[in-house]
Amino acid sequence: xxxxxxxxxxxxxxxxxxxxxxxxxxxxxxxxxxxxxxxxxxxxxxxxxxxxxxxxxxxxxxxxxxxxxxxxxxxxxxxxxxxxxxxxxxxxxxxxxxxxxxxxxxxxxxxxxxxxxxxxxxxxxxxxxxxxxxxxxxxxxxxxxxxxxxxxxxxxxxxxxxxxxxxxxxxxxxxxxxxxxxxxxxxxxxxxxxxxxxxxxxxxxxxxxxxxxxxxxxxxxxxxxxxxxxxxxxxxxxxxxxxxxxxxxxxxxxxxxxxxxxxxxxxxxxxxxxxxxxxxxxxxxxxxxxxxxxxxxxxxxxxxxxxxxxxxxxxxxxxxxxxxxxxxxxxxxxxxxxxxxxxxxxxxxxxxxxxxxxxxxxxxxxxxxxxxxxxxxxxxxxxxxxxxx
Amino acid sequence: xxxxxxxxxxxxxxxxxxxxxxxxxxxxxxxxxxxxxxxxxxxxxxxxxxxxxxxxxxxxxxxxxxxxxxxxxxxxxxxxxxxxxxxxxxxxxxxxxxxxxxxxxxxxxxxxxxxxxxxxxxxxxxx
Numbered sequence: 001x002x003x004x005x006x007x008x009x010x011x012x013x014x015x016x017x018x019x020x021x022x023x024x025x026x027x028x029x030x031x032x033x034x035x036x037x038x039x040x041x042x043x044x045x046x047x048x049x050x051x052x053x054x055x056x057x058x059x060x061x062x063x064x065x066x067x068x069x070x071x072x073x074x075x076x077x078x079x080x081x082x083x084x085x086x087x088x089x090x091x092x093x094x095x096x097x098x099x100x101x102x103x104x105x106x107x108x109x110x111x112x113x114x115x116x117x118x119x120x121x122x123x124x125x126x127x128x129x130x131x132x133x134x135x136x137x138x139x140x141x142x143x144x145x146x147x148x149x150x151x152x153x154x155x156x157x158x159x160x161x162x163x164x165x166x167x168x169x170x171x172x173x174x175x176x177x178x179x180x181x182x183x184x185x186x187x188x189x190x191x192x193x194x195x196x197x198x199x200x201x202x203x204x205x206x207x208x209x210x211x212x213x214x215x216x217x218x219x220x221x222x223x224x225x226x227x228x229x230x231x232x233x234x235x236x237x238x239x240x241x242x243x244x245x246x247x248x249x250x251x252x253x254x255x256x257x258x259x260x261x262x263x264x265x266x267x268x269x270x271x272x273x274x275x276x277x278x279x280x281x282x283x284x285x286x287x288x289x290x291x292x293x294x295x296x297x298x299x300x301x302x303x304x305x306x307x308x309x310x311x312x313x314x315x316x317x318x319x320x321x322x323x324x325x326x327x328x329x330x331x332x333x334x335x336x337x338x339x340x341x342x343x344x345x346x347x348x349x350x351x352x353x354x355x356x357x358x359x360x361x362x363x364x365x366x367x368x369x370x371x372x373x374x375x376x377x378x379x380x381x382x383x384x385x386x387x388x389x
Numbered sequence: 390x391x392x393x394x395x396x397x398x399x400x401x402x403x404x405x406x407x408x409x410x411x412x413x414x415x416x417x418x419x420x421x422x423x424x425x426x427x428x429x430x431x432x433x434x435x436x437x438x439x440x441x442x443x444x445x446x447x448x449x450x451x452x453x454x455x456x457x458x459x460x461x462x463x464x465x466x467x468x469x470x471x472x473x474x475x476x477x478x479x480x481x482x483x484x485x486x487x488x489x490x491x492x493x494x495x496x497x498x499x500x501x502x503x504x505x506x507x508x509x510x511x512x513x514x515x516x
Binding site: 026037038040044045046249253315316317319339340342347369 | 422425426428429431447449450451452454473
């Protein structure tokens with residue numbers, strides 16, 4: 001039945017939208033948000049991608065959502081709703097996790113941050129903000145804790161790359177060398193212009209990201225003036241490190257090289273945890289959580305399909321949704337994400353195929369405009385950042 | 390950008406430069422600009438027929454795949470093999486990085502295409 005809510009929602013904009021436009025970014029719609037896909041002034045997707053691999057890039061990721069759990073039973077609520085074991089988190093620590101349906105499939109993947117003794121922040125995807133919040137609210141009534149949607153409160157900026165730490169350290173009084181990967185801290189962000197000097201106090205700084213590099217995500221107040229100020233300061237102070245603004249195009253190619261899943265592609269409400277290969281983030285030994293019962297059964301039954309990495313052998317680029325063909329020419333699976341990999345300079349893809357096609361070195365074909373183009377199953381992640389000496 | 394005045398253009402953003410019964414085809418500066426980094430070009434083989442308004446190949450940027458549409462009909466006589474290994478040449482100079490040369494089937498087909506100034510107007514209106 002048609003209702004008022006069924007009307008097409010207006011496209012949403014982040015607080016940095018005017019700044020992106022002013023910088024000449026190409027804007028696209030992504031999950032209901034108008035976002036920069038690339039900055040021609042920064043050289044475009046390939047240059048942005050490689051800047052993050054070799055130096056540092058900054059991303060507006062304010063379209064991501066934030067849900068806060070606070071109260072005596074916050075941990076119990078998070079444990080019930082998510083598949084990783086949040087009881088292992090020390091205050092100030094974060095973990096990759098997911099919210100599951102009872103079928104063991106994905107509501108969304110999330111990063112759970114333990115901000116205080118009884119306070120947890122879940123960072124969720126843009127396209128699933130409302131769905132996630134409703135799901136979390138409807139499935140946490142029984143717990144004594146407050147569940148708040150803080151999605152509109154923050155401008156979230158990701159500072160990513162081997163030089164991210166050097167750049168951000170110039171703007172904060174927090175000691176970043178003491179913050180390990182997947183830990184958070186709070187600190188002042190220095191905002192200065194000319195003789196004016198002020199601090200943005202108590203800013204949440206997480207050493208997290210979605211690029212396969214070291215990096216940080218900072219959460220600043222979402223008013224336009226503060227957001228623009230922080231963004232511009234990062235670009236100014238980062239000049240000596242060759243900082244570039246990056247759009248969603250580079251964000252996608254970076255996460256693909258690092259095999260980080262994207263909701264609606266590698267994970268969705270029809271794909272379960274085992275198929276997605278996220279076993280190590282799903283703690284079956286912890287107390288009951290939504291999805292667990294069916295996952296146990298699915299594990300006993302074995303996999304019908306599994307996520308593999310493909311590298312194109314012959315000329316051609318696999319794209320999202322293309323069919324994967326077996327040797328007899330019939331479809332055996334499909335590509336979830338495919339793209340040229342700007343740093344690796346290869347054409348790579350992630351695809352779901354039955355386990356018998358998943359062994360490393362298996363030759364498959366990807367159907368590109370009616371032609372089967374040769375590809376090979378390769379180890380993932382395609383890209384792993386070099387260990388620091 | 391001023392578009393070479395002796396070329397004709399399509400609303401699908403191809404350019405064609407005719408020389409008697411032969412012609413050279415590529416994509417416009419505007420096309421490469423909106424595509425972004427071009428990483429792959431798929432072109433027909435020498436001797437294949439292309440038909441006016443129908444796809445004859447494709448061009449891919451990091452993000453997207455776009456069909457190439459034949460401005461006119463003809464037979465492919467030459468393919469720019471350099472683009473297989475250096476597709477970025479199209480970003481550098483779309484109007485010299487030609488894609489294919491053809492023998493025209495009917496030179497009169499050229500008359501229905503856009504002039505440089507019409508194309509410029511079309512691009513401006515499209516935003």
